[in-house]
Amino acid sequence: xxxxxxxxxxxxxxxxxREQVMHEVTEVALAVEQxxxxxxxxxxxxxxxxxxxxxxxxxxxxxASARLTPCMVQVKVPVGVLDAARRRDYVQALHQAxxxxxxxxxxxxxxxxxxxxxxxxxxxxxxxxxxxxxxxTRAAGYGHLSQADAL
Numbered sequence: 800x801x802x803x804x805x806x807x808x809x810x811x812x813x814x815x816x817r818e819q820v821m822h823e824v825t826e827v828a829l830a831v832e833q834x835x836x837x838x839x840x841x842x843x844x845x846x847x848x849x850x851x852x853x854x855x856x857x858x859x860x861x862x863a864s865a866r867l868t869p870c871m872v873q874v875k876v877p878v879g880v881l882d883a884a885r886r887r888d889y890v891q892a893l894h895q896a897x898x899x900x901x902x903x904x905x906x907x908x909x910x911x912x913x914x915x916x917x918x919x920x921x922x923x924x925x926x927x928x929x930x931x932x933x934x935x936t937r938a939a940g941y942g943h944l945s946q947a948d949a950l
Contacts (some may be wrong), residue, residue: 800834800843800844800876800877800935800938800939801828801832801844801845801874801876802845802847802874802875802923803824803828803844803845803846803847803872803873803874803875804847804849804872804873804875804909805820805824805846805847805848805849805870805871805872805897806849806851806856806870806871806872807847807848807849807850807851807868807869807870807871808850808851808853808856808868808869809850809851809852809853809865810850811847811850811864811868811870811901812848812849812850816901816902817848818863819899819900820848820896820897820900821846821848821883822833822894823896823897823899823900824846824872824896824897825844825846826896827889827892827893828844828846828853828874828889829841830892831881831885831888831889831892832844832876832880832881832885832939832941833915833940833941833942833943833944834939834940834941834942835939835940835941835942836940837945838939839938840939840940843938843939849949856869858910863906864907866902866907866908867908867909867910868899868905868907868908868910869910869911869912870892870902870909870910870911870912870913871911872897872911872912872913872914873914873916874889874893874913874914874915874916875916875918876915876916876917876918877917877920877923877930877932877934877935878897878918878919878920878932879917879919879945880906880917880932880935880941881915881917882884886915887914889915890913890915893911893913894911894913895908897911901938904939922933923935924940
């Protein structure tokens with residue numbers, strides 16, 4: 800049940816590319832977190848893309864978007880869902896997915912900053928209730944965690 804927030808400078812993606820970003824980032828999350836195939840499970844993967852107006856993003860105090868494509872991603876997941884290998888895979892796959900979504904004529908390098916934020920157990924509220932890892936596992940069907948429970 801990730802919440803994924805993506806921030807990019809305005810104009811980096813056109814409408815088709817934005818749709819592709821939303822789809823590809825969702826697919827990365829579903830695969831890495833092993834979220835179940837049931838549409839109710841998939842619906843727990845929230846992705847938000849925010850475009851920032853010119854002048855609202857600097858790198859080293861300078862608007863660098865003419866030379867590079869900056870992209871900030873925050874992924875919030877319940878603690879216990881990701882191990883070291885899944886964290887590595889998440890970062891690599893998100894960067895690759897975002898890079899694939901850019902225009903083929905855009906020669907600027909993609910510069911991502913991806914933060915994986917693990918929310919402590921019992922501190923994530925969903926629909927007015929505090930959830931624990933077991934609640935998320937039942938709802939999202941995390942394949943790697945569900946199998947561990949079955950043993």
